Amino acid sequence: MPEADVALLLSDAQSQLGLAPMQAVRLVEQARSLAHQQGQTGYEAQATLIEARAYLRLGQLAASMQAVQNALELAEQAQDMGLKLDGLRLLATVLREQGELDLASTYLEEAIQLARQGVQPAAEADCLNQQAGIHHSRAEYAQALDKLTRALGIVRTLNNPAAQASYLNNIGILRTELGQYPQALEAFLEAYQLYQQEGHSARNRAGNLASIGNLYMEMGDFAQAHRYYEQALAEAHQSSDRLIELQVMQLMAELAYKRQDYPQALALYQTILQASQQQGLERMQATALEGLAKAQMALGEPQTATQTLLEVLALARSSGWGATLLDVLLSLGEAWLAQGALEQARACAQEALELASQARRKRSTYLAHRLLAQIHKAAGAFETAVMHLEEYHRLEREVFNEESERKRQTLINHLELERARTEAEQLRLKTELERQAREEAQAKVFQRTQELEFAQLEIVSRLALAAEFRDDATGEHTYRVGRNAALIAQQLGWPSNEVEILRLAARLHDVGKIGIPDAILLKHDRLTPEEYEIVKEHTTIGARILSGGRSRLLHLAEEIALTHHERFDGSGYPRGLAGEAIPLPGRIVAVADVLDALTHERPYKRAWSVAEALAEIKRQSGRQFDPVVVEACLAVFADAAVGVEEHMQRLDSDLSLSVQLEKAQLGWGVGEVEQLRQNFEQLLAERTRELEQARREAQMLARRMELMAHTDVLTGLGNRRAFESDLESEVTRAYRVGYPLSVLAMDLDTLKLLNDTEGHERGDALLRTFALAVQESFMDLGRVYRIGGDEFAAILPYLDVSHRNEILSRVEAAVRLTQQRGFPQASVSSGLAALPEEASSDGDLVRLSDQRMYQDKLVRRRAREAST
Secondary structure, eight states: OHHHHHHHHHHHHHHHTTTOHHHHHHHHHHHHHHHHHTTOHHHHHHHHHHHHHHHHHHTOHHHHHHHHHHHHHHHHHHTOHHHHHHHHHHHHHHHHHTTOHHHHHHHHHHHHHHHHHTTOHHHHHHHHHHHHHHHHHTTOHHHHHHHHHHHHHHHHHTTOHHHHHHHHHHHHHHHHHTTOHHHHHHHHHHHHHHHTSTTOOHHHHHHHHHHHHHHHHHTTOHHHHHHHHHHHHHHHHHHTOHHHHHHHHHHHHHHHHHTTOHHHHHHHHHHHHHHHHHHTOHHHHHHHHHHHHHHHHHTTOHHHHHHHHHHHHHHHHHHTOHHHHHHHHHHHHHHHHHTTOHHHHHHHHHHHHHHHHHHTOHHHHHHHHHHHHHHHHHHTOHHHHHHHHHHHHHHHHHHHHHHHHHHHHHHHHHHHHHHHHHHHHHHTOOSHHHHHHHHHHHHHHHHHHHHHHHHHHHHHHHHHHHHHHTTOTTOOHHHHHHHHHHHHHHHTTOOHHHHHHHHHHHTTTTGGGGGSOHHHHTOSSOOOHHHHHHHHTHHHHHHHHHTTOOSHHHHHHHHHHHHTTOOTTSOOSSSOOOGGGSOHHHHHHHHHHHHHHHHSOBTTBOOOOHHHHHHHHHHTBTTTBOHHHHHHHHHHHSOSSSOHHHHHHHHHHHHHHHHHHHHHHHTOOGGGHHHHHHTHHHHHHHHHHHHHHHHHHHHHHHHHHHHHHHBOTTTOSBOHHHHHHHHHHHHHHHHHHTOOEEEEEEEETTHHHHHHHHOHHHHHHHHHHHHHHHHHHHTTTOEEEEOSSSEEEEEEETOOGGGHHHHHHHHHHHHHHHHHTTOTTOOEEEEEEEETTTOSSHHHHHHHHHHHHHHHHHHHHHHHHHHO
């Protein structure tokens, strides 16, 4: 019974982790004490692990670290490899939260080896998922996707829908950050379907819906993002997990901030702060305080924001939150700078720089340099300011180049990753219903493919015969070549199924003659050199007609059509191949074709006897023909039992009957060939219409998703992602071709005021009206984009600094149009930068145009203040 008491306490503690972590700690203390008294080291280790998870949930990293280390020692004493594995995974999680990414990776590798030794694939998959999280923290997206794909493949073989959904959700998060929105949505929706199955928690569903909301927020569709956040919040309420509920509220607060609804953001952050304080969730408190300070700064309250940030700083220092400490120091430095407290600002920025350098966080490092440049500029130390500014630009370019390279590498690996993902997805289909659906789908695809292949084969067969009827009244030459080739291949020892395929494929050897004019093909006299060159083109024409087929027969027919006029000594056409470089089917058909051509009458020659033809083929052995194939041909047709002529006549007689039967089955005669040629395209279209329709629909869907990813939903203009992509391409082209390029930055001065006084619906109407007006003004000069809330930009090829007045007059024209269309107070600040006179890269163009736009905004603001 005492053992049952310990197990019951541990079960209760585990159930309290999500609801009341401190209650879980109290239960664990009782369980551990009881287990220690009874000498149950395994239970003691298990209790200590639950304690570590509770402290981690509360954000108390130091206490969590101590607990997990104690648990590992107890697991060693108990010689329980399963508990040791759990401890190593939890230790890696705590280290990651502390910013110790290298050390976390080391422990995860140890855990993976332990999982493999113990044949615990689910634990191995979890370690791979954690490794992906570390790669994500370092912005190593390709490695992160690789680890997640491997983890997903493992859990699919285990039929573990919960883990599958979790890893798919993480893949969606990565795809979102990479800007691969269609792939991200696909991953999220697949995870959503798994989460809807019986047995999945509302907490998991809330996390998935919140991730979809994040995707729409990244795409600029704030309304859709808010809708998914509300659904996520409803699920979180059902889960009774206060932490996930607060995390969703935090996302809603960030959305309000992005929409410049700062009072709403402030209210949400305050609600989150109060709730997290009541629950003792220190990490969430810090997050709420950071958001609160950000909203306070946006509302022009730097002093209040400073006090808020000092609270976060104290929490970060006491709890050992490395990443949080760094972010808070940068924000606090900006708050001190806004108040003119330069010494305090410099101290924060300097400490942030040192921490960022130690942690090798380049982005935080260059942000610290930028802040120090602003501080020293304000203090009048211009040389030091310039030094930090140069370092800021150097590091920013370095980070930009690294991210570009990572994205390039991700695209390179994308095909392999998608292939692996597809293979893993196929393994998921385990149930009888899914298997039946797959079999039915495969049967349908096979049937359609067979129909398409048969249609293509039927068409090219008819084309081949249509071509042959032009210089063979019976049309039987193609059939005889197929028969001869099959007999030779059989003599060479080919398998019967391959012989049959060759018999059919060889009949298509001269399908390219359909493209040779009658005046040349039916000419009785010797061909001129020019005419002969035209005739030789029938090999490549035939190969093109037969190309694109997916069956073995059509591939073989394409190969034969291209190579049956190559010569063994290398003097043939079209490519001058020699010896065994000529495919064996082509070498066989070369002999079969010449044998039939020699023994039958043509417009330009008499029919030779079989003996004469075989003698000529033997004479050309090693020159025109492969000696091995010649020997096989002679063995087949130089039959000693009967005369050669009689043997060939018998074969031709048998063939004539089979040809007539096959014609009867196909239902056409000689007089219908011309009509067949005229109906060729119509027949092919009828056979492939359904497949083509499906392909077009798939292309249209992909195109819509691509447009969605690069289009601002509100205005219909290109979004920031489209702007960055187009600008990078345009700069490259401008340097290559040698033309100037300008970038225009624009900002709607009155949007925030309009949102605050008349509501966001009126603000959205202003955005749409100005977008239409500015697009009309610049339609003949370049493309306009909406790159953020009230920010617009235009890429203007072939315009340099000499066109500045013309460009600015176009901006004023767009403003006047906006005013005339219902927004009389509309005003726009703008800034222009030109390449190569003023900038040397796309980053320089953006920075310089932004800087000039803000200068223009400041001038306008001062003018308004002076007028009032």
